Amino acid sequence: MAKSEPFASSVQSAQPCHHFEFPEILLATENFAESLVIGSGGFGNVYKGNLIYGSSLFVAAIKRLDSMSNQGAAEFWAEVEMLSRLRHCNLVSLIGYCNYEKEMILVYEYMHNGTLDDHLHKLRTPLSWLQRLNICIGASRGLHYLHTGTGITSGIIHRDVKSSNILLHESWAAKISDFGLSKIGPTNQPSTYVNTLIKGTFGYLDPNYFTTGKLTRKSDVYAFGVVLLEVLCRKRAVDRSLDEEEWGLVTWVQDSIKDGNLKRIIDSDVRDEISPKCLKEFVSIAERCLHNSPRQRPTMAEVLVGLESVLVLQEKFNKSLQATSRTILSRMVNVLPFISKGENSGIFLLLLNCVDIFFIFLCTTLFISIKTYIYHIMRRKQKIIDVHFSWVIE
Structure with missing residues (x-):
């Protein structure tokens, strides 16, 4: 019984x-x-x-x-x-x-695609930048719901946000999991925190919560900021296999940005996919989430809006690239019939178009070469997804 x-x-x-x-x-x-x-x-x-x-x-x-x-x-x-x-x-x-x-x-x-941690650090699945953004947006929606949409005035604080607690549906939709450490928010309003024993996962712990024992929704925001860096860099929150100065992801990223080495921290698999504006906004959101002062951190609602804005920027950038490649190809198609006419009065224009074609040929060849190179890299990285996903639920 x-x-x-x-x-x-x-x-x-x-x-x-x-x-x-x-x-x-x-x-x-x-x-x-x-x-x-x-x-x-x-x-x-x-x-x-x-x-x-x-x-x-x-x-x-x-x-x-x-x-x-x-x-x-x-x-x-x-x-x-x-x-x-x-x-x-x-x-x-x-x-x-x-x-x-x-x-x-x-x-x-059952989540067919395991955890975000699985794909970033164990299987090293070739996730595109758009996939990663959508996963972050889904996870932020889940946390926003916990904080404000549950019908509970004080909300719910997850207290253990990390990549291994973000599960992925077969459609790659992100779902927050593992609520064993969750706490109901403060009921004695206007207090914004709960006094509680320090629990969570090293590397994701809000420094303010760690030193004061005061748990707030902004503690979840801090941990989510660490997840954003994981997604961007494809590095663990704490990795003792690296040099000592690179053990902690947050410190390493912050130091790299101060030294002007932002490009260095980006996962090489997506480095060439991210638009400059998108990168700037994404990093700005992560930095604000990781602010030492909880009051200076955004709410999950603000994080969600920011990430959706980043997604729009990236989609516009991708469309502009596609439009550019189509323009180059269409110009080639339009110029070729002119050359075939062989009109004597168009010798000068013919020479100009020969130069134009040569330039277009170089650009197109370069574009095709890059696409082919990326395709072969992706093929080499493709794994047979006939393995057990490791669900690290701590």
């Missing part, structure tokens, strides 16, 4: 969350077979399994609490409580849970 659920929260309008029996979980995971593990983290292992819900069979991600984990019943019930009340296209859906004796299990919708 399942134990009673200790729901004691200020969150209202609870939505039903299905309780799965333990035998159903055992059947779905083949007795927690190692072959079905798709990831592991501070909570425990995550398994891929087939469950029956209602009258249909569906693929689920089944997260099992490890008895040796630092996380426990408090985090388990926090996540059940939080996600059973929240529904948004950019939040991962909690389908149900199971608590049987010492077993604590969460059942989520």
Whole structure:
């Protein structure tokens, strides 16, 4: 029999969350077979399994609490409580849970494309700049909803925003996950913070929260700023395999910008895709998110609007490039019939057009060469996506 659920929260309008029996979980995971593990983290292992819900069979991600984990019943019930009340296209859906004796299990919708962390740092998937922007926009929508759109006056603070907690749907839509550390915002308005024990992930922790213990929505904004830098640079928030001065992503990027080496920090896979205006605006948003003073950081609503503006700039830039290439090709097509006429009165114009054609030929050849080079690079980087995605849910 399942134990009673200790729901004691200020969150209202609870939505039903299905309780799965333990035998159903055992059947779905083949007795927690190692072959079905798709990831592991501070909570425990995550398994891929087939469950029956209602009258249909569906693929689920089944997260099992490890008895040796630092996380426990408090985090388990926090996540059940939080996600059973929240529904948004950019939040991962909690389908149900199971608590049987010492077993604590969460059942989520399965995300076919794993996590943003998987693709940036493990699989090194060749994500285009537009894909990365859309992922950032989706994640910011999810966080904006948590902060202001839940119907809870004080909002919800995620407290563990990071690339491994941004899951990717098969359509590459981003979804925020892992609400075990989430907190309801301050109820004693006009206070803007919650006094709480320091929890989160090193490299993403808001320095102000770390030193004062005061958790605010701006703590999530800071962590999201780190994610923006990860997306731009394709470097981990903390990477001890690098030289000591490059361990911390935030410090390394800030120092590089001060030294005038902005281009150096950009992931080489997308360096030539980003328009100058787009890059300037994107970096500006990230820098504001990472401001030492929480009051100087933007809200997630402002971050979302800024990123959508960056996307518009990039799309305009891409269209202008396409228009330029079409113009070059059309000029070649228009000039060739003139040359074939061989009119004596047009010798001078013919010479001018020969020069024009030679210039166009050089530009077109260069353009085709670059496109071919990029195509071969992408082909070499393409991997067979027949692997288990590692879901690092800490």
